[in-house]
Amino acid sequence: MATDDSDGTSRWTDEDPGPLLRNFAITRGRTRPTRDYPPFPLTAVIHTVTPDPPADPVGWGPEHRSILSLCRQPTALADLASELDLPVSVLRVLLADLLERDLISLQDPATQERPSRDILLEVLHGLEAL
Incomplete structure (x- = not known):
């Protein structure tokens, strides 16, 4: 939205100025984790x-502290990216930093053991009985 200053010139203002730092500055120029981790789904x-967590280790930004704070309760990567308003690629680099220091755990629900056929049949029969 354009507004007029007292001298008659107009300037552009916006309610949401966007991020103060570019994404490459948040990751210190890294586009990939420093270790070869499997992709985080x-x-x-x-x-x-x-x-x-340790107080302000070298190389940490406010995003690292925000991740640790938000993940006191288990949080999905997609939800975390949305909450922090960061691209997933940037978040993956930051998560790798925290994994290297053993400050977070990461579990992929898709790789968890699936229920057996017998259990699924019992659930199905229970639902049919309702």
Whole structure:
């Protein structure tokens, strides 16, 4: 939205100015994790391992602290990206930083053991009985 200043010139203002830092600045120019981790799926659940993370290690930004704070409760990667308003690719680099320091755990629900056929049949019969 354009507004007029007192001297008659107009300037552009916006209610939402967007991020203050570019994504490459948040990751310090990295586009991939420093270690060769398997890709983190969007359904991966992240949880903080320790309730008291170290105070401001070198190379940490406010995003690292936000991740640890939000992940005190298990949180899906997609939800975390949305909450922090960060692209998933940037978030994956930051998560790898925290994984290297053993501060978070990451579980992929898709790789968890699936229920047996017998259990699924019991559930089906129970639903049919309703």
